[in-house]
Amino acid sequence: MIALIDCNNFYCSCERVFNPGLLGRALIVLSNNDGCAISRSEEAKELGIQMAQPAFMIDELIKKEEVNVFSSNYTLYDDMSRRVMQVIKELVPRAEVYSVDEIFADLSGMKYKDLEELGSEIKDMVGRCTGIPVTVGIAPTKTLAKMANRYAKKNRPGEGVFSADTKELVEMLLSATKIGDVWGIGKQFEALLSGKGFVTALDLVNRAPEEWIRKEMSVVGQRLFHELKGINCIPWEETTKVRKNICTSRSFGKLITRKNEVAQSIAKFTSSCGEKLRKEKTCARRVHVFLQTNPHRPQDPQYFQSITLELEMATNLTTLLLKHAMKALDMIFREGYNYQKAGVMMLDLIPQKEVQLGLFETLTYEKDQKLMEKVDELNKVFGKDVVRFGVQDYGQNWKLKQGNLSGAYTTRLHQVIKAS
Structure with a gap:
């Protein structure tokens, strides 16, 4: 079994850790030069603010609803990500960092552990040690774990954990996932599959011939098809690849x-x-x-x-x-x-x-x-x-516009928050 642990609204959550007054309030983090919204709290999503929406287009909404706006603080986010990943690595036998806010965990060596309880332990420990809320999805493959994580966010926001550890739960997960929401299916493949009558991931698994999948979606689609059937096809990358550029x-x-x-x-x-x-x-x-x-x-x-x-x-x-x-x-x-x-x-x-x-x-x-x-x-x-x-030099004219930048609370000694 494989778990995907994903930080909730990660950049916004990082800002809230050091400013608890932001809890329960609408909050967005902007991209470089304060351009577009790249992270939104749940309250901001409810106001209709879209991912990658330019800040100037929602200026009136920001003022009207008193939305808290922050410039991207990648120094803080990178350090908080490192802390989250370290906590998780200490709780599982093997892990693979997938992105700044996502990590896969191999749970195959923990057969005698209740996986849903383990997911809750991971969630609680990360919260206690870093203050970052996470969601845990558990399933037989990486692709299914991604889907389980998404299901937990949409349908179990309170628990924040979902384990598809039986055949019945996997089928339920597949039926609840629209074809366009499957990890690895982009707009082009979504249009192709929807045009052939595949509405959910379960439709694809039950009705699509493997030969047709390979012909229309290449070996990448065939690998995805096997992942949805519970066959691990995506290898683990425990060592960081050396970059070419x-x-x-x-x-x-x-x-x-x-x-x-x-x-x-x-x-x-x-x-x-x-x-x-x-x-x-x-x-x-x-x-x-x-x-x-x-x-x-x-x-x-x-x-x-x-x-x-x-x-x-x-x-x-x-x-x-x-x-x-x-x-x-x-x-x-x-x-x-x-x-x-x-x-x-x-x-x-x-x-x-x-x-x-x-x-x-x-x-x-x-x-x-x-x-x-x-x-x-x-x-x-x-x-x-x-x-x-x-x-x-100092180059004030060419530096990024960061009008609402928070402090480097974890990497600069003089910016560490002091309790009084």
Whole structure:
């Protein structure tokens, strides 16, 4: 049996942990630059606020209903996610983090445990240790566990747990799930299956020929079909996959035209990429830089350009990455445009241990490596970018718009909430 533990309205729940006065009140969290609603409390959903709805379209509703609005605070959310996942990992034999707010747990080694009680224990423990409410769905496969979790949210909000541990309960779960709500079935497959008369997941399991599924939906659909029948087909990924590319890009808080401000943003993004590379112990062989105007402003002249530069040697040192990123910017920047977005990508990543140094690079490389190790250590202790390169500057114009940002309550000592 497999459990899927999903944090309820995760970003909103994180904000409520440190501000209990928000409990029972409408709350939304906005995306980068305070653009769209990406997390909504149940009270906000009842007001009709939709996922990804632009904030400017609901401005009057926000004021009328006194909806609490927060800018996205990913530092806080990432740390709270880590805490939630750690609590769960201590309660189950094996677990796989699926996303920032979801984790699969393998319960096959807990045969003598009442699974619904176990689900309640997990829910209660996460709540006590982190303050984050979660829902637990338990079923024979990952796909069915996803469906069980959704069923628990919709039909058992009080208990927050549903275990489809018998054939009868699995059939009931399948019959209660519309074909478009099955994990892995997108709009295209939904249209195909609905057109053939498949209304629920149970219809698909009972009536669809496997040969037809493979022909129309490929091997991915066949795997989904087996999962719905209780046959495990999705493998466990206990180790994090090594990324092949890393990207850091942002839309600017304001339109900018000056090259030095664009350079500040490129330097910041390059430094962020370098930090990620060192954390994952990988190195990049190529650096890609892009720059663009706002395509939704037809009154402005439009420009989009990018360039990829080969590195003489694969590296994760910000000193070397900045050199090439700044060179790339010199090659693509043009005066006279209102720039809205820029980004940096690290391409063709390889493990750090596979990098071969040249005869003349050894001494300077070791020196720069020690420098970056110290910079990373200091920033980890005193805060992000406290120690940075001069070209990064402060860049108030290109920074994200975060008008309602909450504190870094779990990662900054001076922002820890004090009891009085």
